[in-house]
Amino acid sequence: MTARAFTFRTAQGVWINDMRHSAMPHQKWPCVTLDDDAVRDLAACMRLQAEAGFNSVTLFGLLTAQSWNPDLPRTVDRERARRVRAVLAEARSCGLKVLYGLGVYSWGFDEIIARDAAVRGPNPHAMCGSRPESWAWMTRIIDYLLNEFDFGGFHLEASDLGRCSCGDCAPESNTAYYSRLNARTAEYLRKAAPEAMLMVNMCGYLPRGTTVPRQDWPHLIELGRHLDFLVDPGHTSPFIEPAARRDFIQALPCAFGTSGGIWVYPPQRWNRQRWFIPYTARTGRHLEDLHADGGRAVEYYMGPIANPGTEVNIAFGGRKLADVGCDNRDLLSDVLDRLYRPASRTAHRRLVDVFTEAEEAFFAALSPAPADDGRSRGQIHLAPLAGTRTGPPIYLQNAMDAAGREAYRRRLAALLPVVADLENACRSRARVRRIAAALQGALADINRVQPHSATPGT
Numbered sequence: 001m002t003a004r005a006f007t008f009r010t011a012q013g014v015w016i017n018d019m020r021h022s023a024m025p026h027q028k029w030p031c032v033t034l035d036d037d038a039v040r041d042l043a044a045c046m047r048l049q050a051e052a053g054f055n056s057v058t059l060f061g062l063l064t065a066q067s068w069n070p071d072l073p074r075t076v077d078r079e080r081a082r083r084v085r086a087v088l089a090e091a092r093s094c095g096l097k098v099l100y101g102l103g104v105y106s107w108g109f110d111e112i113i114a115r116d117a118a119v120r121g122p123n124p125h126a127m128c129g130s131r132p133e134s135w136a137w138m139t140r141i142i143d144y145l146l147n148e149f150d151f152g153g154f155h156l157e158a159s160d161l162g163r164c165s166c167g168d169c170a171p172e173s174n175t176a177y178y179s180r181l182n183a184r185t186a187e188y189l190r191k192a193a194p195e196a197m198l199m200v201n202m203c204g205y206l207p208r209g210t211t212v213p214r215q216d217w218p219h220l221i222e223l224g225r226h227l228d229f230l231v232d233p234g235h236t237s238p239f240i241e242p243a244a245r246r247d248f249i250q251a252l253p254c255a256f257g258t259s260g261g262i263w264v265y266p267p268q269r270w271n272r273q274r275w276f277i278p279y280t281a282r283t284g285r286h287l288e289d290l291h292a293d294g295g296r297a298v299e300y301y302m303g304p305i306a307n308p309g310t311e312v313n314i315a316f317g318g319r320k321l322a323d324v325g326c327d328n329r330d331l332l333s334d335v336l337d338r339l340y341r342p343a344s345r346t347a348h349r350r351l352v353d354v355f356t357e358a359e360e361a362f363f364a365a366l367s368p369a370p371a372d373d374g375r376s377r378g379q380i381h382l383a384p385l386a387g388t389r390t391g392p393p394i395y396l397q398n399a400m401d402a403a404g405r406e407a408y409r410r411r412l413a414a415l416l417p418v419v420a421d422l423e424n425a426c427r428s429r430a431r432v433r434r435i436a437a438a439l440q441g442a443l444a445d446i447n448r449v450q451p452h453s454a455t456p457g458t
């Protein structure tokens with residue numbers, strides 16, 4: 001029997017230092033330093049991705065984040081270009097295509113907008129979508145990218161920082177506006193680089209909680225003619241109404257996907273062993289539902305593999321995407337066996353129980369309880385992205401009430417002695433120690449938000 005696999009199994013970086021093993025204290029998000037550590041940690045994560053079954057990886061920030069230098073080649077010095085090529089070579093050696101995270105009219109244009117009045121509308125982060133000068137900048141950047149670097153494809157994103165709302169642009173609906181810019185960019189890329197994999201992520205297409213009205217579907221269908229796949233990420237909720245998803249997928253000329261249903265997102269300055277949130281049961285069910293509806297693409301969130309929950313979520317995700325029919329618990333068990341190499345059946349079973357219990361404890365503690373058994377929780381922010389301070393653990397502060405936090409504390413604390421016993425029962429002891437560190441990190445944060453003595457009812 002052949003495995004039922006997703007066609008486009010993309011690891012979503014997102015930013016190059018999101019996969020870094022160590023925190024970058026006091027750095028503003030998104031930090032795009034590309035030093036030896038970044039290259040080494042990206043390589044380690046890419047090896048895990050490829051081994052798990054991913055076939056491409058999206059990376060943002062290889063060349064810039066907010067600002068291309070208007071003299072484009074001056075954006076990237078020789079040393080950085082060398083490191084970018086090293087990352088691309090590493091990906092190729094693992095069999096992964098690198099999709100360059102390309103801002104379309106926004107993400108990367110701040111300096112161009114500040115200097116060139118011809119592209120400037122009311123949004124300082126997004127070029128005007130109606131001016132020919134904006135399109136000229138877009139094509140100059142694409143030409144530069146294609147001439148200088150051998151990317152496997154492009155992740156196009158027009159909508160994360162909002163749009164132009166000048167008199168010429170305003171009459172278009174969000175879906176029409178973003179789809180037009182993405183389609184034109186994809187069409188240009190397709191002609192110039194026919195082999196490149198092209199996808200659009202709809203991040204920010206519409207205000208949160210709203211869905212694309214049926215009369216706007218034709219804009220996405222036209223966009224789909226120029227793409228390999230379209231991703232409705234679901235940061236807070238999906239833009240394609242769940243009940244209509246199957247019809248939409250049938251109408252779309254390219255593959256369709258999501259970001260995997262649930263993901264945890266810390267700023268790069270956050271300690272990598274400060275949380276422990278495995279979510280394999282939930283993401284497993286999400287991927288089964290998506291595949292059953294006809295979805296054949298996923299852009300699955302990465303993170304630092306120095307976090308034991310993140311490492312397992314990635315190793316699980318790639319395998320589930322490569323064979324969606326696998327039982328989720330069996331798959332988790334297999335992943336833990338490979339990574340931790342437990343010395344006995346009992347140790348193996350207890351390890352599976354630790355990951356299962358940590359997932360259940362987290363989702364049961366959320367308030368309000370996530371709809372649909374937590375399957376579509378979307379993005380979970382651990383801390384505020386803005387600023388340079390470490391920031392409070394907002395996932396504990398805002399997403400749980402006092403009773404939820406107390407229950408979460410109790411359930412995580414109960415895992416500590418089990419994990420301590422496992423250290424001598426697994427061949428990869430370093431990994432077991434990382435679980436203990438992540439549990440202690442999460443417990444310290446719970447205690448910070450809610451000191452023991454102040455807990456009501458205990």
Ligand SMILES: [Zn+2]
Binds near residue numbers: 121128165168
């Ligand atoms: Zn405009």
